[in-house]
Amino acid sequence: MLGSASLGLLATHMLSGKESETNFAQLLPKLSTESRERLLRVIRQPGFSGQIPATDVRALLASGPTDIDALMLALLPLARTYSRPPISKYLVGTVAQGRDGGLYLGANLELAGHSLNFSVHGEQSAISNAYMHGDTGISAVAVTAAPCGHCRQFMNELTPGSDIRILIEGSPAVNLSALLPQSFGPKDLGFSDGAFPVRESNLVLTKTQSDDLISAALSAARKSYAPYTKSHSGVAVSARDRIFRGCYIENAAFNPSLPPLQTALAALIIAGGDYSGITKVVLAEMEGAVISQRDVTEAALATIAPKAELRVIKSRLAA
Numbered sequence: 001m002l003g004s005a006s007l008g009l010l011a012t013h014m015l016s017g018k019e020s021e022t023n024f025a026q027l028l029p030k031l032s033t034e035s036r037e038r039l040l041r042v043i044r045q046p047g048f049s050g051q052i053p054a055t056d057v058r059a060l061l062a063s064g065p066t067d068i069d070a071l072m073l074a075l076l077p078l079a080r081t082y083s084r085p086p087i088s089k090y091l092v093g094t095v096a097q098g099r100d101g102g103l104y105l106g107a108n109l110e111l112a113g114h115s116l117n118f119s120v121h122g123e124q125s126a127i128s129n130a131y132m133h134g135d136t137g138i139s140a141v142a143v144t145a146a147p148c149g150h151c152r153q154f155m156n157e158l159t160p161g162s163d164i165r166i167l168i169e170g171s172p173a174v175n176l177s178a179l180l181p182q183s184f185g186p187k188d189l190g191f192s193d194g195a196f197p198v199r200e201s202n203l204v205l206t207k208t209q210s211d212d213l214i215s216a217a218l219s220a221a222r223k224s225y226a227p228y229t230k231s232h233s234g235v236a237v238s239a240r241d242r243i244f245r246g247c248y249i250e251n252a253a254f255n256p257s258l259p260p261l262q263t264a265l266a267a268l269i270i271a272g273g274d275y276s277g278i279t280k281v282v283l284a285e286m287e288g289a290v291i292s293q294r295d296v297t298e299a300a301l302a303t304i305a306p307k308a309e310l311r312v313i314k315s316r317l318a319a
């Protein structure tokens with residue numbers, strides 16, 4: 001296996017040149033040449049956001065591998081190139097299948113020098129990627145190694161009433177319900193819905209103010225999933241002329257909840273970006289909310305983008 005440094009380099013390299021095609025063939029040996037060419041076109045698009053749209057997925061299946069499970073597993077080495085684990089050096093790659101037919105790449109992130117709780121697991125990265133793209137649900141998740149308990153719990157919140165197929169390299173496919181028997185979930189706290197499909201709450205800003213970053217943060221807060229605290233929040237990150245949004249995604253077991261900055265960072269990294277490009281961040285919260293994301297957002301930014309300007313804006317539910 002390639003070391004983390006070379007994988008990071010490969011991800012940047014892959015964007016252009018003939019040499020990159022050779023690298024790509026070595027990285028994704030299980031894809032047909034035609035599929036590799038199409039995939040390169042997808043990830044080289046300037047607005048690439050870690051999503052392989054449904055039309056491209058159909059084309060990849062036509063040129064092989066022809067089986068969706070095999071295709072998802074074949075894409076894992078690509079997903080893993082986005083992994084940023086400065087603490088563990090342990091690379092996780094994931095691919096989530098959206099109900100709408102698209103595939104979403106994911107990889108684990110760790111924030112150097114910070115509490116391990118600031119990490120984003122590969123599964124959370126791919127799933128939050130699908131969430132940010134507004135997919136209606138998750139049918140399957142492929143992972144380079146068995147999902148940990150925290151991820152099983154995170155996935156148990158997504159689509160209550162329907163199972164998720166888990167594909168682990170080298171093992172037969174298994175359902176989440178088999179990996180998490182006698183589970184604790186939203187129903188234990190009196191909720192029958194899950195995080196998908198994404199719903200919008202009608203939040204409005206308490207003060208009239210507007211620019212693209214503020215609007216993006218407000219739209220992320222509106223789409224956040226926060227049934228337990230009702231403290232909707234969202235983040236927008238400006239990095240090298242692109243805006244990355246992140247919704248807060250809550251979990252019935254509380255700790256596996258994904259903070260909005262982490263969702264936005266996962267979106268930035270899976271789009272091929274890097275933290276050093278971050279210049280401005282807006283956090284949209286609710287006035288009088290039970291919990292605030294402000295402190296953790298400030299703390300995380302202090303290490304990864306110390307010069308970035310953080311602005312916190314308040315919203316409330318429209319009457």
Ligand code: THU
Binds near residue numbers: 108
């Ligand atoms: N990790 C995942 O991304 N998914 C799992 O389910 C297992 C653990 C990550 C978290 C951390 O970045 C590293 O692997 C070591 O635990």
Ligand code: ZN
Binds near residue numbers: 121122123149
């Ligand atoms: Zn995990």
